[in-house]
Amino acid sequence: MSITRARGRYNGATAAAAARGRTGMPATGAPARRPDAPPGPRPPEMATPMRKKRSPVKDLLLTRYAPIADGIAALFFPYAEVVIHDLHDQTVLYLANNLSKREVGDDSALEEIDHSARERVIGPYEKLNWDGRRMRCVSNVLFDDEGRPAGMMCINFNIAVFDEVRATLDLFIKGAGVVAQPDELFRDDWQERINTFLHGWLRERQVGLNGLTREHRRELVEALHAEGAFRGKSAANYVANVLGMGRATVYKHLKHLKETQGDA
Structure with a gap:
C-alpha cells in the first residue's frame, strides 16, 4: 500500500469522525444523548429485583x-x-x-x-x-x-x-327455610324416638356406640323397653342392628323383662 493511499484513508476516517461530532450521530447511526437531556429508562439488564446492595x-x-x-x-x-x-x-x-x-x-x-x-x-x-x-x-x-x-x-x-366454603356448607347443613317435622308424617316415627333416646343415654354416660360393653347393651334394652320403644313393628330388629347385637339376644332380654315385669 502506498503512503498516498494510506493518507487518503486516514484523512477520510478523520473527516467522518468530525462529521459525526458535528451531527451528534455515533458510528452505529443512533443519536447521542445531549448532556442536558433527561435520563431515559434503564436498560432491561439493569432492572434487577434487588434494590439494595447485596451483602x-x-x-x-x-x-x-x-x-x-x-x-x-x-x-x-x-x-x-x-x-x-x-x-x-x-x-x-x-x-x-x-x-x-x-x-x-x-x-x-x-x-x-x-x-x-x-x-x-x-x-x-x-x-x-x-x-x-x-x-x-x-x-x-x-x-x-x-x-x-x-x-x-x-x-x-x-x-x-x-370462610366462603364454610358459608356454603352452612347453607346446606342448616338449610334455608327448614321447617319442623310435619306431625302427620312423623307421628309414629318410632325409629327417631329410639335414636333420640339412645344418643341422650350415651351422652349422659359419655360413651360412644363403639365403646358399649355387653352390660351397657343389656341396660339399653331395658331402658328402651321402659320407654315403650319396642311397640313399633320391627323395633327389636332395628335396636339389634344399631347396638350391634344379635336379634336372638334382644328377644331373650325382652322375654326376661316380660316374665319379671309384665308387658309394658
Whole structure:
C-alpha cells in the first residue's frame, strides 16, 4: 500500500469522525444523548429485583431460606404467600407467590426485633390483606451463623377462601327455610324416638356406640323397653342392628323383662 493511499484513508476516517461530532450521530447511526437531556429508562439488564446492595447477610438468607419459601408456596399454592425480610435494613428481601402486592426492597414495616430474642415462632396471628381478605400468618425468626437474628420468614395464608366454603356448607347443613317435622308424617316415627333416646343415654354416660360393653347393651334394652320403644313393628330388629347385637339376644332380654315385669 502506498503512503498516498494510506493518507487518503486516514484523512477520510478523520473527516467522518468530525462529521459525526458535528451531527451528534455515533458510528452505529443512533443519536447521542445531549448532556442536558433527561435520563431515559434503564436498560432491561439493569432492572434487577434487588434494590439494595447485596451483602453477606442477604446472600445467606437467600441461599439458605429462599428454596424453603418456594417449597411452602408451591405446596399451598395459590393460598400461601411466603416473605423473607432482612432485619438489618428492614426491607423485603424475597417474595414467593405474591399475594400482598409488595415488592422486593419495600420497607418491611416490622417492629424492631430484639437481637437477644430467641423466640423462633411468632403466631399464628391474623392480618387484613389489601383486598379485604383475612390472612392467617406465622413468622419465624431466621438466625445467622453466629446465632444472631438476621431475617424473618412470614407465611401468610389466605383463609378467606375457607370462610366462603364454610358459608356454603352452612347453607346446606342448616338449610334455608327448614321447617319442623310435619306431625302427620312423623307421628309414629318410632325409629327417631329410639335414636333420640339412645344418643341422650350415651351422652349422659359419655360413651360412644363403639365403646358399649355387653352390660351397657343389656341396660339399653331395658331402658328402651321402659320407654315403650319396642311397640313399633320391627323395633327389636332395628335396636339389634344399631347396638350391634344379635336379634336372638334382644328377644331373650325382652322375654326376661316380660316374665319379671309384665308387658309394658
